[in-house]
Amino acid sequence: MRSKIVSEARHASLRRGAVVCSLLAAGLVSSSALAGKNNDGPIVSLTDGQVQGTSASGVNVFRGIPYAAPPVGKLRWQPPQAVKRWNNVRDGSSFGNTCPQVTELGAFAGPTSVTEDCLYLNVFTTGSSKKKGVIVWIHGGGNVDGESNDYDATKLAQGGPDGRETVVVTLNYRMGLFGYLSHPALNGEGHLSGNYGIMDIQQALRWVQRNIAAFGGDPNRVALGGQSAGATDTGANVLSPMSANLLTRAIYESGPLPTLPSAATALGRGQGFATAAGCGTDASKSSAQCLRDLTPERILQLQGTPNANGPYIVGPFVDGTVIPITPEKAWTTGQFNKMPVMGGRVQDEANFSIGITEYFSGQPFVPMTAAQYTSALQATYNGNAGPGGAPPAYPAGTADRVLAQYPLSAFGNDPMKAYNRVQTDTQKCQADHVLHLWAPQITSYAYDFTYQDAPYYFPKMPGFKPGAAHTIDIQFLFDNWHGGQLGVNLDQTTGQPRELTGQETKLSDQLVAAWTNFAWSGNPNGSGNSPWPKYGAGNNAKYLVQDIPLSTSNRKDYRTNYKCDFWDTVLLYPSE
Known part of the structure; x- marks a missing residue:
């Protein structure tokens, strides 16, 4: 079903292409006005404007709805800002852009994206009843990759044969160095800083509170959930006082959350990234400007490769405000x-x-191989000093204790x-x-x-x-x-x-x-x-x-x- 929906949306987009180009070139119509002319799906009125979705299998789907302003230019490494209201009916038949990413974890994610204009969400709803329960779903991917496009929530919206019709919201959010970066120049600008990806999710939750009733959802029955990184981010929101009253249940699929990196760890990695990028590590405006002048391609080049993260990735961390304590x-x-x-x-x-x-x-x-197995355990549990001379994560001899508990002979x-x-x-x-x-x-x-x-x-x-x-x-x-x-x-x-x-x-x-x-x-x-x-x-x-x-x-x-x-x-x- 997901593949069919994506394919139909892409083909529809191609069919509209020639018409869009000619009309826009003539200055006769904006892209958001095309929904009413090319789509006979349902229309809902939101606080920011109207959007027209599509219908299939008894489920109405509204794709690519902006929940925050594009975090580009001066808004890179800023808390998410309000969406500018649109006047015409917005076309909700296609997904929004995927957030920047490079590490695809094999077949898990991809393709690579360098598009920072990516703060969009999607809504799946049957529209047949009001005040339904709501699931806001955060995709996984280690907080470095993934996208909402890959998650067809049709069955969840229907409730299957034994459940309940539910409104499901899926979203894209900033990840990697775009979503989680601590640096003195950014931290000292007088705005909330560091955990930008978590702030994006909170912005989406505020959007849900304002708008979900238009889709038949109950803003007092919002379950925030996710898998893997999505479970981590759910836990971060449960920890954050900024999420109070924005959600009423939490779902941890491959969770729950046991630990998070410290502010010191995040700052060290952020300054390491700035040094590698040729920017300053101090709190000056010139250092902040240097970071914001970097191209997305350059940031991703320093972030990692298709099969591994680089040394500067941190993910959600305890910053003292957005996530106040461990x-x-x-x-x-x-x-x-x-x-x-x-x-x-x-x-x-x-x-x-x-x-x-x-x-x-x-x-x-x-x-x-057997040698790689032993080497991997030694690398994790060997008791050596951590990065920058930090104390060892585990006492000396821990690796031997683990090997004694899990000898290869016990696993054929x-x-x-x-x-x-x-x-x-x-x-x-x-x-x-x-x-x-x-x-x-x-x-x-x-x-x-x-x-x-x-x-x-x-x-x-x-x-x-x-x-x-x-x-x-x-x-x-x-x-x-x-x-x-x-x-x-x-x-x-x-x-x-x-x-x-x-x-x-x-x-x-x-x-x-x-x-x-x-x-x-x-x-x-x-x-x-x-x-x-x-x-x-x-x-x-x-x-x-x-x-x-x-x-x-x-x-x-x-x-x-x-x-x-x-x-x-x-x-x-x-x-x-």
Whole structure:
């Protein structure tokens, strides 16, 4: 469905091209006025003007709606500014521009973009009832890549066969060095600074409060959620006092948020970027002007390559204002925006990054070796001093302790299986740590996605089986999600293309029902405590096991499966 919608929109755009050019050249009409002449879809009135969408499968879709002024020129590295009102009916049949990005994470994202005019959102709604629950969805991509175009929310808007009709908003937001940059010259300009991507999302949430009723949504039932980086950004908004009263539920898909970089780390990386770019590292106006004079291409050149970030990337960080305190301090002291939460992780999170590494190794593709497995653990846990002489992240000997817990012999001497468990188990235990802190304070629903055989969008590679890899669960919520334009969902056994079938579709129906029920009521069941029980307190807290069929497990078994007693002695959660 997503591919069909995108294709139809692109073809419609091409058909309009000749007419647009001639009319604009003659000065007879503005581009936003063309909607009424070329589109018979529904029209809604917003605070900034009217927009005309399209209709398909009983769902009205309004694409490419600006929620902030283009952050270009003097507005680069400024908080998002208000949209200039338009007078004619705006054409909402095409997606807005993708935000600047270079690191595509294999087949996950792309193509590369250098367009800073990218602060647009999209709305999916059935239009058949009023005051519906609302889901505002933040795409993933490590806060360096991704785009809203890849997320077809048709099924979520319909609620599937078992859920509730819901208004779904997807959006683009500034990422990488455009979205997260700390520098004395920018920080000293008298405006909020640093976490520009988080401020973009807050601007979109304010847009929702003003406009969502026009699409049948209830501004008092707004679930902010996202996957991966989207889950991180959801947590950042729950931490931020600037998001108070803008959302009423939070969804963490491959979350929740355990830690964030410090202001000092962000400043060091920002000054490193400025030095590499030939700009000053001081607080002068000339340093700020130098940074804003850089071309998007030059910034992306310093940001990274198609397969890796450079050394200056930081993502959301604790700046003291937008994000005032660390997650650990917030979760332990209760200094956050309290609301019902729903979140969890997949069983094989790390297979995503393992697959990307192999993807960029060939062709022919080369799987991880035993030596690379040992080297990777030593690099992470070796106890050496951090960048700039910072204290070691882990005590000396930690790498040996991890290797003793995860010897290759326990995984059939398969380095990728072993590395998946090391890297995934840390994330699973971090999630449990946060959920355990939340349990006495807010209503929480936790899950463990364990289904092993869903199609995956990377090519079939030697020695690699995705299992329940990071991102593989998105397709159960967003119809036919398959990463970026190079992704093709393949059967994990045959390596041939396929979509969800049979019982997989039923699992999709169940998850869509849970997500939409949660948006409506703060309860994924709609009402009651089944099939998804509240997380609860202590080791008897419950997880929903998202598999075929659904089941539940308790926290004690979860912690045993993922070796959390061990990781509790290793993982760090800075409170300052």
